[in-house]
Amino acid sequence: MDVKNDWRLQGQESYLKNKRLYKSEFKINSKNNDHAHCEFCWKKFSECGTNDSLNIGYSTKDKYHWICCDCYEDFKDIFNWKLLVKGKEMKWxxxxxxxxxxxxxxxxxxxxxxxxxxxxxxxxxxxxxxxxxxxxxxxxxxxxxxxxxxxxxxxxxxxxxxxx
Known part of the structure; x- marks a missing residue:
């Protein structure tokens, strides 16, 4: 797959390049925000994870930016993400x-x-x-x-x- 010309790339490098990510379940973090979207493909994340939404993905520490598992796999190398487990970089x-x-x-x-x-x-x-x-x-x-x-x-x- 030629990821450099992928339609999902829309300038996310400016805020997601070289970031540390955490794999976790989506949880509602405010009264005004009951869902989130993948920063690349716009798949929906929700706390219950239904047929049309995801419950598990990768997020920044503040849980503001979410990335679905497919987009994580597709872009992890070009974005140079570091996966963390309990605050430590995942080396495996x-x-x-x-x-x-x-x-x-x-x-x-x-x-x-x-x-x-x-x-x-x-x-x-x-x-x-x-x-x-x-x-x-x-x-x-x-x-x-x-x-x-x-x-x-x-x-x-x-x-x-x-x-x-």
Missing amino acids: RFVGSTTEDKFIIDGIDIFKEKWESTGEVADVIDPLYGQPFKFNVWRVENEDEIIIFAAGEFSNNVFGIYCR
Whole structure:
């Protein structure tokens, strides 16, 4: 996708370039404002999240500017956004989830390798619900490669995998 010529870009660089963003649920913040819109595509955010509105997205710290998940993914690189979890920069990117004993990273099924703890803990966000988690950081090694990843359980047998 050629994002530089995207219709959604309407000068937001002047107030959203290099910003720190938080993934969170939309909450009404005044009596006069019961909803917000994505700064790019104008999708609606509301507290209840209906068929025609969203409830989870990315916002500035003051919760004034909101960005939907699709626009965040499309523009995060050119806007150089920093994702924060509890005030700390998110250093881990979500690469997928699994309910099975199989997950491929860089061509290696990590479930077929021995996991070694690095002793680190990663602060991550569930990409679906915006909930923060602390996942252990693991290392797997084979003849060709060393892979470092964070993994943990979101809910009953649903595991999230993150890489740096």
